[in-house]
Amino acid sequence: MGQIQLKQVTKSFGDVQVIPPLDLTIQDGEFTVFVGPSGCGKSTLLRLIAGLEDITSGTIDIDGVDATDLVPAKRKLAMVFQSYALYPHMSVRKNIAFPLKMAKMDQAEIERRVNGAAEVLNLADYIDRRPGQLSGGQRQRVAIGRAIVREPSAFLFDEPLSNLDAALRVGMRLEISELHERLKTTMIYVTHDQVEAMTMADKIVVLRAGHIEQVGSPLELYHKPRNLFVAGFIGSPKMNLIDGQEAAKHDAHTIGVRPEHIDVVESDGLWQGTVGVAEHLGSDTFLHIHNTGFGEMMTVRAAGEVNLRHGDKIHLNPRVEEIHRFDSKGLRIA
Amino acid sequence: MATKASRSAARLMMAPAVILLLGWMLVPLIMTLWFSFRTYLPLRGGDQGWTGFDNYVRFVTSSSFWPAVQTTLIIVLSVLIITVVLGVLLAMLLDQPMWGQGVVRILVIAPFFVMPTVSALVWKNMFMDPVNGLFAHLWRFFGADPVSWLSDAAMPSVIMIVSWQWLPFATLILLTAIQSLDGEQLEAAEMDGAPKLKQFWFIILPHLGRAITIVILIQTIFLLAVFAEIFVTTGGAFGTRTLSYLIFQRVLESQNIGLGSAGGVYAIILANIVAIFLMRIVGKNLDN
Amino acid sequence: MARAVTSRRKLINTTAAWAVGLLIFFPILWTILTSFKTEGQAIASPPIFLGFDWTLENYKTVMERSNYARFLWNSIIIAGLSTIIGLIVAVPAAWSMAFVPSRRTKDILLWMLSTKMLPAVGVLYPIYLLFIKMGLLDSRAGLVVVMMLINLPIIVWMLYTYFREIPGEILEAARMDGATLKEEVLYILTPMAIPGIASTMLLNFILAWNEAFWTLNLTAVNAAPLTAFIASYSSPEGLFFAKLSAASTMAIAPILILGWFSQKQLVRGLTFGAVK
Numbered sequence: 031m032g033q034i035q036l037k038q039v040t041k042s043f044g045d046v047q048v049i050p051p052l053d054l055t056i057q058d059g060e061f062t063v064f065v066g067p068s069g070c071g072k073s074t075l076l077r078l079i080a081g082l083e084d085i086t087s088g089t090i091d092i093d094g095v096d097a098t099d100l101v102p103a104k105r106k107l108a109m110v111f112q113s114y115a116l117y118p119h120m121s122v123r124k125n126i127a128f129p130l131k132m133a134k135m136d137q138a139e140i141e142r143r144v145n146g147a148a149e150v151l152n153l154a155d156y157i158d159r160r161p162g163q164l165s166g167g168q169r170q171r172v173a174i175g176r177a178i179v180r181e182p183s184a185f186l187f188d189e190p191l192s193n194l195d196a197a198l199r200v201g202m203r204l205e206i207s208e209l210h211e212r213l214k215t216t217m218i219y220v221t222h223d224q225v226e227a228m229t230m231a232d233k234i235v236v237l238r239a240g241h242i243e244q245v246g247s248p249l250e251l252y253h254k255p256r257n258l259f260v261a262g263f264i265g266s267p268k269m270n271l272i273d274g275q276e277a278a279k280h281d282a283h284t285i286g287v288r289p290e291h292i293d294v295v296e297s298d299g300l301w302q303g304t305v306g307v308a309e310h311l312g313s314d315t316f317l318h319i320h321n322t323g324f325g326e327m328m329t330v331r332a333a334g335e336v337n338l339r340h341g342d343k344i345h346l347n348p349r350v351e352e353i354h355r356f357d358s359k360g361l362r363i364a
Numbered sequence: 365m366a367t368k369a370s371r372s373a374a375r376l377m378m379a380p381a382v383i384l385l386l387g388w389m390l391v392p393l394i395m396t397l398w399f400s401f402r403t404y405l406p407l408r409g410g411d412q413g414w415t416g417f418d419n420y421v422r423f424v425t426s427s428s429f430w431p432a433v434q435t436t437l438i439i440v441l442s443v444l445i446i447t448v449v450l451g452v453l454l455a456m457l458l459d460q461p462m463w464g465q466g467v468v469r470i471l472v473i474a475p476f477f478v479m480p481t482v483s484a485l486v487w488k489n490m491f492m493d494p495v496n497g498l499f500a501h502l503w504r505f506f507g508a509d510p511v512s513w514l515s516d517a518a519m520p521s522v523i524m525i526v527s528w529q530w531l532p533f534a535t536l537i538l539l540t541a542i543q544s545l546d547g548e549q550l551e552a553a554e555m556d557g558a559p560k561l562k563q564f565w566f567i568i569l570p571h572l573g574r575a576i577t578i579v580i581l582i583q584t585i586f587l588l589a590v591f592a593e594i595f596v597t598t599g600g601a602f603g604t605r606t607l608s609y610l611i612f613q614r615v616l617e618s619q620n621i622g623l624g625s626a627g628g629v630y631a632i633i634l635a636n637i638v639a640i641f642l643m644r645i646v647g648k649n650l651d652n
Numbered sequence: 653m654a655r656a657v658t659s660r661r662k663l664i665n666t667t668a669a670w671a672v673g674l675l676i677f678f679p680i681l682w683t684i685l686t687s688f689k690t691e692g693q694a695i696a697s698p699p700i701f702l703g704f705d706w707t708l709e710n711y712k713t714v715m716e717r718s719n720y721a722r723f724l725w726n727s728i729i730i731a732g733l734s735t736i737i738g739l740i741v742a743v744p745a746a747w748s749m750a751f752v753p754s755r756r757t758k759d760i761l762l763w764m765l766s767t768k769m770l771p772a773v774g775v776l777y778p779i780y781l782l783f784i785k786m787g788l789l790d791s792r793a794g795l796v797v798v799m800m801l802i803n804l805p806i807i808v809w810m811l812y813t814y815f816r817e818i819p820g821e822i823l824e825a826a827r828m829d830g831a832t833l834k835e836e837v838l839y840i841l842t843p844m845a846i847p848g849i850a851s852t853m854l855l856n857f858i859l860a861w862n863e864a865f866w867t868l869n870l871t872a873v874n875a876a877p878l879t880a881f882i883a884s885y886s887s888p889e890g891l892f893f894a895k896l897s898a899a900s901t902m903a904i905a906p907i908l909i910l911g912w913f914s915q916k917q918l919v920r921g922l923t924f925g926a927v928k
Contacts, residue, residue: 128829370751381745395781489893591865615773625777
């Protein structure tokens with residue numbers, strides 16, 4: 031079990047309200063990602079759920095029981111920290127066994143669970159080393175191991191991959207997703223990286239300044255962003271946003287077209303422009319287009335290799351059915 | 365960031381230290397203030413009542429006051445100049461690559477660990493004694509008349525002893541500061557064509573600025589209170605009576621508590637002026 | 653700086669540094685050497701550096717005559733107990749300031765620092781009077797208390813700077829793992845803080861051992877530590893150079909050795925964490 035429900039939760043530091051009243055339900059077994067720019071309150075929200083911070087008002091229910099005033103230890107949640115927070119004076123084995131020892135579990139059971147976790151996470155080779163002797167990826171695994179042995183009702187991850195290099199990050203991302211498939215335990219994952227959110231989540235919660243901007247599955251957010259903020263935040267490269275006359279043609283204040291929804295055509299395109307930088311990735315080519323007449327630079331994603339260079343004039347056709355329309359308040363027009 | 369429960373536990377855990385220090389500060393301070401306004405001669409009639417600001421006026425107008433202030437300033441300033449200048453040079457020397465760096469460091473730091481009474485006595489007898497001291501031997505070797513250091517050149521002698529004790533402190537702190545200088549900064553300066561002297565002047569010295577300030581402030585506080593070195597060597601004679609020593613004599617030797625306490629209040633005010641600057645720097649450091 | 657240094661340059665550095673180092677260390681070296689000479693050789697002209705008859709006679713005399721053991725014991729008790737009591741008071745305070753900071757934490761820390769800067773002469777008589785009234789004059793208990801109080805700000809500050817280096821996330825992890833406050837302190841904080849506590853202890857012991865204002869003014873016979881013992885050599889016994897040297901060597905040797913272990917901590921402790 032691992033259903034978490036936040037009702038009218040607020041948090042203030044002194045006079046500053048960092049989380050205005052907020053309602054959110056996380057279903058049992060769901061992989062939920064909190065995503066947003068830094069300072070949006072996503073980590074604070076996670077720490078409120080963990081019990082590391084007191085909430086200012088509202089209630090938090092875990093599995094239908096009011097957990098608002100429970101100390102962190104009593105909430106049956108496990109957390110993986112950004113810095114991993116391994117105990118530097120204990121071996122990997124002792125680190126993983128620590129929560130079990132605190133729960134006064136008997137020695138045989140501790141042994142069994144630690145060995146189980148070590149096997150799942152491939153920790154066996156360095157089980158007797160200290161954290162200081164491990165690489166970033168290995169430390170990350172130990173931190174996860176320490177979380178899973180407790181068999182918690184939910185896992186909380188606080189930007190766990192941000193200290194790893196790019197290649198390792200992709201690998202660990204997969205490992206965490208696989209872990210979720212296997213354990214089917216509720217996971218709440220905080221990140222500022224929308225790629226992590228898109229690839230891992232069952233449900234994404236987009237936050238800005240403590241507000242929930244939108245909740246939905248990755249593809250819901252991709253296809254139906256509720257407002258300009260979500261539209262700009264989800265998707266890579268970012269959605270092109272166009273104001274003014276061109277938008278008015280579609281009865282909107284602003285229109286948005288994703289780079290992958292604009293086609294490069296030989297002639298008679300709806301839009302024209304000059305190629306600035308062309309980034310050749312092999313599988314795709316990102317074209318940065320100037321002089322479109324819309325003010326801002328436009329990004330176009332062309333499939334495969336495209337033989338275009340700096341200064342070339344090109345014609346573009348947006349796919350009309352993929353144009354997102356927003357009103358003057360930035361909200362989506364259905 | 366914490367929860368309510370841990371905050372009240374924290375306050376409780378802080379209480380013993382705060383209460384002890386509060387008592388240690390307030391009780392003697394209030395007593396000193398109280399005595400400073402009274403005529404109080406324990407051996408000659410005891411407490412004879414209020415005198416208002418008489419003690420304060422008498423302390424400042426006594427013939428020993430200004431010489432004592434002068435002595436204090438000379439000792440503090442001379443020692444500061446000697447230790448900071450030599451400290452910077454020594455720190456830069458010790459920062460160079462060499463063989464046996466660790467051992468040299470230990471040799472340089474050692475004087476700091478010698479208790480003040482020992483260093484005062486060793487210097488007084490074994491080096492500055494006009495007959496058998498090492499300096500007397502050295503002077504005779506060069507055909508000069510040995511000097512009675514602690515009577516004829518009392519101030520330079522005291523300054524020298526105190527500087528020897530504090531040079532390690534300055535060196536050690538400045539060395540730590542130099543070692544924290546980013547080598548790439550110097551390499552960038554070299555790429556920009558700055559000669560060694562300019563590198564020292566525009567990069568190393570500014571980098572040391574904060575450490576030098578800290579050395580100056582901390583040493584000033586300790587140097588204002590120099591006691592054992594004077595107590596053991598000259599007993600305050602031959603123009604080495606500092607403000608602290610003068611107060612000590614008024615209080616314990618002539619048992620004029622009122623007068624001594626008024627002097628004590630002056631000393632406290634003086635120390636606090638220095639302390640304010642030090643606390644600013646330390647406080648700023650806390651914010652990061 | 654990653655660059656090759658010519659060995660000629662290194663040789664010059666080495667020579668200069670050793671020369672300066674030995675010059676600074678010389679008074680201590682000379683004292684140690686003299687302590688092994690006879691009184692006659694100690695004042696011989698010209699002075700003898702190494703070619704003397706090494707003897708332990710001075711050490712024996714000093715120990716027999718001046719009840720050295722009692723002074724030593726007083727020093728150990730005063731420095732040791734004041735350090736231990738100081739730590740007992742300071743550890744919880746530093747812990748709470750480092751891990752549960754409030755808006756006033758900074759002010760409290762700076763205020764503690766300011767008490768360290770109170771000039772001792774300013775409060776000499778009140779303390780003297782209180783000691784007489786409470787029968788603490790020339791008692792070890794009294795000195796332990798005073799020594800603990802004058803060094804308490806340094807202990808709190810040093811511990812605070814060490815504790816602040818322990819990442820808060822580790823303590824939170826322990827809390828998530830189900831550790832109670834007691835278990836958190838016992839299993840996580842204490843083992844991680846031991847190196848810092850040990851350094852603090854060491855430096856504080858040294859400072860207390862060498863303190864000479866209060867020990868000279870508040871002791872006479874019973875509680876006098878080594879600082880006062882050495883001061884008693886002021887004259888005329890001080891003219892016996894060899895014995896003076898032996899007594900001095902015995903007073904400083906233990907602390908020189910401890911001091912060499914604590915160079916790094918010295919900087920941090922004496923600059924209140926402002927230079928690391």
